[in-house]
Amino acid sequence: MKKTALDATDIRILSAVQAHGQLSKTRLSEIVNISATPCWARLDRLKAAGFIRGYHADIALNRVCDFTLVMVTVSLTHHRKADFDRFEAWVARHDEITECIATGGGMDYVLKTVCPTLSAFQDLMREMLETDLSVDRYMTYIATRVVKAGQPNIAKLVGAAARQT
Numbered sequence: 001m002k003k004t005a006l007d008a009t010d011i012r013i014l015s016a017v018q019a020h021g022q023l024s025k026t027r028l029s030e031i032v033n034i035s036a037t038p039c040w041a042r043l044d045r046l047k048a049a050g051f052i053r054g055y056h057a058d059i060a061l062n063r064v065c066d067f068t069l070v071m072v073t074v075s076l077t078h079h080r081k082a083d084f085d086r087f088e089a090w091v092a093r094h095d096e097i098t099e100c101i102a103t104g105g106g107m108d109y110v111l112k113t114v115c116p117t118l119s120a121f122q123d124l125m126r127e128m129l130e131t132d133l134s135v136d137r138y139m140t141y142i143a144t145r146v147v148k149a150g151q152p153n154i155a156k157l158v159g160a161a162a163r164q165t
Contacts, residue, residue, distance in 0.1 A: 006051075006158070009032060009034060009042065010042060010046060010051075011154055011155050011158055012031070012032045012033070012155070013028070013032050013039065013042055013043055013046060014046065014051060014052070014154050015153075015154045015155055016028055016031040016032055017043070017052060017055075018151050018154060021055045021056070021057070022055045025039070025040045028040070028043065061114070065116070066116070067114050067115065067116055068114070068115045068116070068117055068118050068120070068121050068142070069112070069113070069114055069142075069143040069146070070113045070115070070121050070140050070141065070142050070143065071110065071111065071112055071113075071140070071141040071143060072110070072111040072113060072125075072138055072139070072140050072141070073107040073109070073110050073111075073138060073139045073141075074087070074107060074108055074109040074110075074111065074128075074135060074137075074138045075106070075107050075108050075135075075136045075137050075138070076108050076133070076134050076135060076136055077134040077135070077136040078134050079108070083133075083134045084102070084108075086132070086133060086134070087108075087109070087133050087134070087135075088100070088102075090128070090131060090133055091109075091111070094124065096113050096114060096115050096120070096121070096124050097111050097112070097113050097124075098112050098113065098114050099111065099112035100112075107139075118142075121140075125138070125140070
């Protein structure tokens with residue numbers, strides 16, 4: 001996939017939106033340090049190009065309810081496209097699975113699950129095994145606390161990539 005060239009101002013806009021969510025035209029232009037009209041035009045261009053997929057709130061879930069956070073690694077028996085597609089479709093249908101990352105190496109997937117109870121998580125795993133998903137093995141890791149969670153520093157990431165080319 002071809003990467004679209006972004007300049008330093010585009011990166012500052014993306015970083016501001018990532019850190020603060022939706023901002024007023026005036027506030028965004030102050031953070032980015034350009035006038036409001038060109039700033040808003042750039043933001044619209046970035047949205048239209050698909051760089052901004054949405055705006056989300058960072059909810060303190062532990063203040064809302066009790067829950068069980070479990071990380072799961074999954075290895076499939078077969079590695080055909082149909083097997084991956086079937087597993088990924090199953091994952092997409094389950095709200096309890098909040099993240100799924102396909103990996104290379106010893107395991108095929110890493111899942112982040114958030115369930116109301118350990119029993120609900122066990123029900124999810126039972127369903128995964130009883131459904132024809134060709135799961136060879138899986139390992140579960142109950143999270144005791146989140147040490148760090150966040151988004152990557154876009155400016156730093158882009159800068160490092162530019163230095164490597």
